[in-house]
Amino acid sequence: MQGTEGRAPIFIRTLRPDDWPAVEEIYRQGIDDGEATFEATTPSWEAFDAGKVPSPRLVAHDADGTIAGWAAASPISARPAYRGVIEHSVYVHRAARGRGIGRMLLFAFVEAADEAGYWTIQSSVFPENTASLRLHEAAGFRPVGRRERIARLETGPRAGQWRDTIMIERRSRRNGND
DSSP states (O other): OEEOTTSSOEEEEEOOGGGHHHHHHHHHHHHHHTSSOSOSSOOOHHHHHHHSOSSOOEEEEETTOOEEEEEEEEESOSSGGGTTEEEEEEEEOGGGTTSSHHHHHHHHHHHHHHHTTOOEEEEEEOTTOHHHHHHHHHTTOEEEEEEEEEEEOOSSTTTTOEEEEEEEEEEOSSSSOO
């Protein structure tokens, strides 16, 4: 997948192990900003790899290969009944924000998840992250609940604060409808 949006072209491809240094840097930025995750540290490649479903895992990159963002998902349960449900994350490098890269990644991720047979994609988003909530709504996600004071941030500008999250989900139109 390729997009230009009036700027240098951006391409979407499968995340590879050798992308990890750039993916980890972008993940670290999300942790440091305090608006993307409750995580306090980035995992090792081995832990990241073991915790994510094999597909879809995507990166957005420019023509010279510089990684601008990534998307991946974890299974929500080891129980067979939930094999079609994943929890996803999309992160964009600070310097690449505002270029439509998050949108490209999310829409490509949704398509790849449908192709892989998943019937529900879910996530938790901080309510203050209105840009992410709007983007997800445009991709067919809907809010299904609010988790109040679900966890406390350990790092970043809001360290020590309890945070709410908005649970969102997208049901596939292709899978899980039989």
